[in-house]
Amino acid sequence: MSSTRTRTRSVGGALAVAASLTLVLTACSGGSSGGSGDSSGGGDAGDAIDTSTASGDIDYWLWDSNQLPAYQQCADDFHAANPDVTVNITQYSWDDYWTNVTNGFVAGTAPDVFTDHLSKYPEFVSQGQLLPLDATLEADGVDTGSFQEGLADLWVGQDGLRYGLPKDFDTVAIFYNSALLADAGVDPAELQNLEWNPDDGGTYEKLIAHLTVDGKGVRGDEPGFDKDDVAVYGLGLDGGSGAGNGQTQWSMYSGTTGWTVTDKNPWGTHYNYDKPEFQSTIAWMRSLIEKGYMPSLEAVTGQSSADIFGAGKYAMITNGSWMINQMFGYDGVETGLAPTPVGPDGKRASMYNGLADSVWAGSDNKAAAVKWVEYLGSAACQDVVGASGVVFPAIPSGTDAAKAAFEAKGIDVTPFLQHVEDGTTFLFPITDHAAEITGIMQPAVDAVFTGDAEPDSLTSANDQVNALFN
Template identity: 75%
Template sequence: MARIRKRLGIGIVGAAILSLALTACGGGSSDSGGADSQGGAIDTSNASGEISYWLWDANQLPAYQQCADDFHAKNPNITVKITQAAWDDYWTKITNGFVGGTAPDVFTNHLSKYPEFVSQEQLVPLDDTLKKDGIDTSIYQPGLADLWVGQDGKRYGLPKDFDTVSVFYNKKLIADAGIKESDLQNMTWNPDDGGTYEKTIAHLTVDANGKRGDEAGFDKSKVKVYGLGLDGGSGSGNGQTQWSMYTGTLPWQFTDKNPWGTHYNYDDANFQKTMGWMHSLIEKGYMPSLEAVTGQGSDTIYAAGKYAMITNGSWMIGAMYGAKGIETGTAPTPIGPSGKRSSMYNGLADSIWVGSKNKPAAAKWVEYLASADCQDVVGSKAVVFPAVKTSTEKAEAAFKAKGIDVSSFTVQVKDGTTFLFPITDHASQIEGIMHPAMDAVFTGKAQPSSLTDANNQVNGLFG
């Protein structure tokens, strides 16, 4: 789907301006008779009126429109107006809406964003309302509900879905290389020589003359097919679909603790060695340069037959399998030095804006979005994995009915080889530091050791 989760933040300057503006206007209003940023139960028993709901994923819009229609049928006094906007525009409109008083009543929230929104008092705590309405948070996949509890111990969202990362591959290109699909299921990786994973990537790379990356005479300046694609960029400070599945198999973690860590570890030798390995794939011609992929969708490049494999998130299943003329398969991420494979585990949630003029209807809608009634609908569309455990099973069945095996994504959850998206304060400032720093390493303008300085800048944000 179209939600590109790894591009984060609004920039240091933008964040500073937003923070000042929010301070000046005192956050959002709370004249709906419901809870404000300090909490308190919202009375949903007589909710009515129209509310606005925003999301960024166009692929999920039909499912949530059906949820809205079903919700209205059950609650004829409440109407939900849905607006969809692309990722970058979405967050600009959200943050500008906080300042201008035009933000939606309810919106799809991201783990990288909500800590700052909480500190700016833009979100409504849900604890008392959920308790009053008897909402059970144990129905979700393990750990997802906990991600949305802030440092203050209050809940600011109810889970809607989760995602993991896997390897998508072009079946024809795999076959042409004489590689069995079964061989892709247990590839191994290490940051020193790339393991069997790099050997596979090299063999799948083909130049304009038909020479493979592991053959004499291979011309890295005229690559026709890259063994491994690059999803949109360097991955900035989280590398969700670019490199986090590798670093997750090392004795390395993003922060001293997660969530709510206060010390990042981009200065670690294991991390920097991995970034050096990533750059080496570009240098060898096995993976495209950062400049070559900037501004292009990885699914578009894949659909053109230019990637034999690419690591990407489960939200891209529909797009990758929908590539015309391409028969696609998936394999789990490679097994690393830990002896296990790994994947970042990210989960979205729906939150209520503190400035909503109709918090009773907004709260009732959030509760419905997080229910099996809605998430069963989402799962049946075979686009993402819903957070409700029984709805996840329905999604797996829906994917299977389409002939898509999603076990390479779900195995990470079943085997417990996931790790959490790093949740800390200062996300936009960290993005402002790590994005150019990581880009410099990927383009060869800086050595991986330069990330130590970037790490010092990041940790300086925490005082």
């Protein structure tokens, strides 16, 4: 019988977050039941927590149901090695997850440890919600240099303190429908050497046009193509415009133009949405919609791009490595992978996003919580996660295990990993004011995609974003 417990939930209509979140948090305490390893007096920036006598129950939350079995195995293995500590795992859907995390901060019911995201943690740090880990990791001899290059640096705040240990990473590649390529007379090998530019789209746009088919069977590069009656789009659009980061929509193109989202990353204080390299990339994206080669924003909003791909409506779509199993899991669809195109700078590009596990500052069992985070960041756990073949763990041995697991399923994941091997990744933008920036850039980029605004309107949006830092 397992000594750890797993709960899966999808809860809506949770307690509303108070506007004065930071003030409320100062009065909150909570978490799971503490044990003899509880360190209520530790956890400040300079204080190491004694994890050697950790005991009691802790709560751990994550959002990806596909990873739940692997982390349950990690929890069981951790308990076997530390029988005085029990890890209770709860999985929520993405939207409910963040609602419940933030509500938990207010109510004092947040988990001791939770999967954290780069778009969320700067705000959590500013509100004092995360426990600095540096002193304890040093005391316990944890090597933060054991992860894939650059991942550990993402979780060091502007104060120089560490607020998470990397758990996995993701990059972007092209998923394609093999049958639709064959129908078009396209050899998949042709996708290995595609070139893109924002002016005419290069050989990449030529392929997209050829793979697009209207309701009468006319291709996008043939006379008589009806852009208002498209049966198969050459390139799908992943659920929206991508707002200000475009991770799966356009970042793999803009990243090859010499453009950067911010003046520095992480912790930049000036955004660059006014630059011609960015605006021309967004203009190119809109041109695909106008030509009928890519679906409109209205057509994809609220829809599953993966399911549309699985229905045979997209010949290709760019998406993240976390989607591998779903994209290869559709009955009757033979899916393939190809690298993103080479851009104006002569290289490919992919946004490099990494998740981590963080400890809630309000946990009443910090010793067990940090000990669990240390285990989550170790090869002992990440090799297990890698062997499950769902994501790419942050430790190289875990990454290798994941590659082997995917290969055992007949999936060559080289198009994702070659970005790491070739050094063509760039970091997910990490700054303050993430929520406010999304609130500005989402409607601004949406308006360009729908034709309600011109690309140069993004300069005004950029001014609004940069005003947040003044």
